[in-house]
Amino acid sequence: MNRTLESILRFVNLATSGLLAGSLSFSDVALVPGWKNELPRHKMSNLDKLKTANYFEAIAPVALGTAVTLAVGSRMHGTTRRLLDAASAVALAGVLATTVMVTVPINKELETQPADDYPSASSLSKAKNWSRAHAVRTTLGIGAFLCAVASNLANRQPSK
Secondary structure (H helix, E strand, O other), X not given: OOHHHHHHHHHHHHHHXXXXXXXXXXXXXXXXXXXXXXXXXXXXXXXXXXXXXXXXXXXXXXXXXXXXXXXXXXXXXXXXXXXXHHHHHHHHHHXXXXXXHHHHHHHHHHHHOOOOOOOOHHHHHHHHXXXXXXXXXXXHHHXXXXXXHHHXXXXXXXXX
């Protein structure tokens, strides 16, 4: 992998993992289910669909893809960078796995329950499990970002 391509990949990896870590850290906004269903429905052109697309869902896969590419493809800067890139990739894979296998199914179950004045023991248990999974997911996202930062700073040559 040449230096320019690696620099671009490192920038994209750092930006996307940072956006992911920040969005996971402040995700109480995501706890409002169904907000998209309240938007008016009308016929949209393809260009309008692109303008309103939810690109946020692409952040984690792009971060994971660039971290894996850097871990496998960057051979010029020693093992420290590759280990940090691999750690970042593993953490990002954990974020995606936790999201897909734990938080999304719990969200879907909680959304199907009717609104009650007093939540049931089952919904309280699910909310507690969601909070735990979210804490793990947030920790992994922040860890991935820190590994990406450390990888960018590792083995830097002093400018002359």
